[in-house]
Amino acid sequence: MHLSLQTVTLVSFAATAYIASPVPPNYSPSSLACLSSARNNGTYRLQTSSLGYHDQSLTGVPGDGQPWNQDLNLLRTVGINPEDYGLPPLDPNDPAPISPCLADLELLAADRLAACPPNLYFEGVIGRPPIFRSWTSPAYANDGFMLLGIALANITGKSLDQLYSSAVFNPLRMSNSTSEVPPQPDWSQCVISGNDTSLWAVPTSLSVSSGGIFSTINDLAKLGTAILNSTLLPSNKTRQWMKPVSHTASLEFSVGAPWEIYRYTHSDAGAVTDIYTKIGDANNLTGYATLLLDYDAGFNILTAGSTLQKSNLAATIANMITTTMIPTLETQAFAEAESNFAGTYRSNPPDLNSSLTLTVNKSSTDPGL
Numbered sequence: 001m002h003l004s005l006q007t008v009t010l011v012s013f014a015a016t017a018y019i020a021s022p023v024p025p026n027y028s029p030s031s032l033a034c035l036s037s038a039r040n041n042g043t044y045r046l047q048t049s050s051l052g053y054h055d056q057s058l059t060g061v062p063g064d065g066q067p068w069n070q071d072l073n074l075l076r077t078v079g080i081n082p083e084d085y086g087l088p089p090l091d092p093n094d095p096a097p098i099s100p101c102l103a104d105l106e107l108l109a110a111d112r113l114a115a116c117p118p119n120l121y122f123e124g125v126i127g128r129p130p131i132f133r134s135w136t137s138p139a140y141a142n143d144g145f146m147l148l149g150i151a152l153a154n155i156t157g158k159s160l161d162q163l164y165s166s167a168v169f170n171p172l173r174m175s176n177s178t179s180e181v182p183p184q185p186d187w188s189q190c191v192i193s194g195n196d197t198s199l200w201a202v203p204t205s206l207s208v209s210s211g212g213i214f215s216t217i218n219d220l221a222k223l224g225t226a227i228l229n230s231t232l233l234p235s236n237k238t239r240q241w242m243k244p245v246s247h248t249a250s251l252e253f254s255v256g257a258p259w260e261i262y263r264y265t266h267s268d269a270g271a272v273t274d275i276y277t278k279i280g281d282a283n284n285l286t287g288y289a290t291l292l293l294d295y296d297a298g299f300n301i302l303t304a305g306s307t308l309q310k311s312n313l314a315a316t317i318a319n320m321i322t323t324t325m326i327p328t329l330e331t332q333a334f335a336e337a338e339s340n341f342a343g344t345y346r347s348n349p350p351d352l353n354s355s356l357t358l359t360v361n362k363s364s365t366d367p368g369l
């Protein structure tokens with residue numbers, strides 16, 4: 001599907017909305033139909049690059065995006081010279097100006113995990129300062145989730161690829177999701193911007209816990225439904241997970257682990273609905289996975305596009321869905337509350353003469369009965 005906004009075009013986007021709870025009688029899904037704008041079985045690469053956003057900096061680890069993105073690497077492979085920016089020249093004697101993961105570039109190209117096993121990754125980051133001292137402020141970084149991934153692989157004795165399949169994809173029947181690059185014959189079913197597979201088809205290896213899942217919106221809807229339904233976790237764990245851990249400098253955003261929580265204010269009632277999101281944004285791809293706990297609903301967006309505004313476009317789509325979906329859900333919730341609870345309740349003993357009448361005040365902006 002193509003979307004044009006202000007003369008910029010995304011190559012492709014797909015979005016679905018879903019509700020986890022059983023559909024109530026007489027409920028017509030037509031009001032949500034506009035949200036299911038595309039059913040795309042194409043496989044996108046979902047970059048969960050900011051997973052650990054918050055966890056990372058509150059625990060005081062460095063903020064490198066990838067274990068191989070260090071100073072000397074910037075100069076050597078990207079050609080960025082700090083002196084051009086008025087910064088001091090690189091000193092090869094500084095702690096790890098080049099990651100040990102880059103010691104053998106041929107091996108790195110052939111097998112990233114062999115070139116960058118956890119011990120070399122640790123060696124590369126250990127001398128690097130944290131962005132903030134622990135529990136100072138949330139900030140964007142990937143290292144927290146790389147460390148979490150390394151710990152999970154170590155604890156379970158499984159590779160992260162095996163872990164994703166056995167713990168999530170298989171139990172939830174997410175048959176079109178994988179953390180490994182799909183085999184080439186399947187690429188025709190994938191959305192690959194400009195057919196450029198040079199970065200798209202690179203195994204992410206150690207950083208797969210921070211970004212690098214191939215999936216579809218149908219599969220992501222299964223994941224969102226399973227989270228809302230506590231399919232894999234006890235419901236008390238799910239409730240604990242769906243909480244903020246820190247505020248930010250903006251009243252509109254809080255952070256969880258790993259949630260980027262957008263605090264949507266209803267224009268009429270002024271009530272706030274927290275939207276738990278996980279955004280991924282790398283190369284030509286931007287994705288949103290969102291959960292609206294208050295309504296037992298969610299939506300996912302996957303986009304591919306090479307325009308410079310592609311991230312803003314994806315945010316615009318997310319915004320359009322949010323501002324359409326929430327009032328619709330609210331209207332539905334209102335109707336359900338009325339049919340489930342409105343009425344006059346009387347005490348049984350007639351001499352008590354006590355009753356309670358609940359109604360919906362259609363002219364009120366206050367939520368509820």
Ligand SMILES: *[C@@H]1O[C@H](CO)[C@@H](O)[C@H](O)[C@H]1NC(C)=O
Pocket residue numbers: 020021022225229
């Ligand atoms: C989610 O849970 C509800 C209530 O337990 C159940 O009726 C529904 O079928 C579940 N949905 C899915 C997709 O598992």
Ligand SMILES: *[C@@H]1O[C@H](CO)[C@@H](O)[C@H](O)[C@H]1NC(C)=O
Pocket residue numbers: 040041
């Ligand atoms: C997409 O997947 C759905 C469910 O697996 C299937 O019913 C549908 O036929 C597929 N559509 C295409 C175009 O492959």
Ligand SMILES: *[C@@H]1O[C@H](CO)[C@@H](O)[C@H](O)[C@H]1NC(C)=O
Pocket residue numbers: 153154155156157158
């Ligand atoms: C886990 O890490 C410890 C300490 O580095 C190591 O001795 C052990 O072999 C690792 N286990 C696995 C399964 O990777």
Ligand SMILES: *[C@@H]1O[C@H](CO)[C@@H](O)[C@H](O)[C@H]1NC(C)=O
Pocket residue numbers: 041042043175176186189
């Ligand atoms: C998605 O899964 C279905 C059912 O398992 C399969 O037939 C189809 O080939 C898969 N599509 C992609 C793009 O992997």
Ligand SMILES: *[C@@H]1O[C@H](CO)[C@@H](O)[C@H](O)[C@H]1NC(C)=O
Pocket residue numbers: 193194195
């Ligand atoms: C990508 O490759 C496919 C199949 O080879 C082709 O049909 C399509 O036009 C190509 N798209 C671009 C943007 O080059």
Ligand SMILES: *[C@@H]1O[C@H](CO)[C@@H](O)[C@H](O)[C@H]1NC(C)=O
Pocket residue numbers: 011193194195196197198199200283284305306
């Ligand atoms: C992004 O897409 C454009 C065209 O759609 C393509 O030329 C470019 O190589 C792609 N970049 C990456 C990193 O995939």
Ligand SMILES: *[C@@H]1O[C@H](CO)[C@@H](O)[C@H](O)[C@H]1NC(C)=O
Pocket residue numbers: 234235236237
């Ligand atoms: C959470 O739920 C599990 C199983 O559903 C139960 O064993 C555990 O005691 C509960 N924990 C708390 C703190 O309620």
Ligand SMILES: *[C@@H]1O[C@H](CO)[C@@H](O)[C@H](O)[C@H]1NC(C)=O
Pocket residue numbers: 350351353
């Ligand atoms: C019950 O209360 C209503 C409203 O105050 C009153 O009109 C009615 O007479 C009362 N009935 C009895 C039996 O006390």
Ligand SMILES: *[C@@H]1O[C@H](CO)[C@@H](O)[C@H](O)[C@H]1NC(C)=O
Pocket residue numbers: 361362363364365366
């Ligand atoms: C309904 O809401 C309006 C506006 O808030 C208020 O003025 C009115 O008194 C309410 N009606 C009842 C019956 O509570």
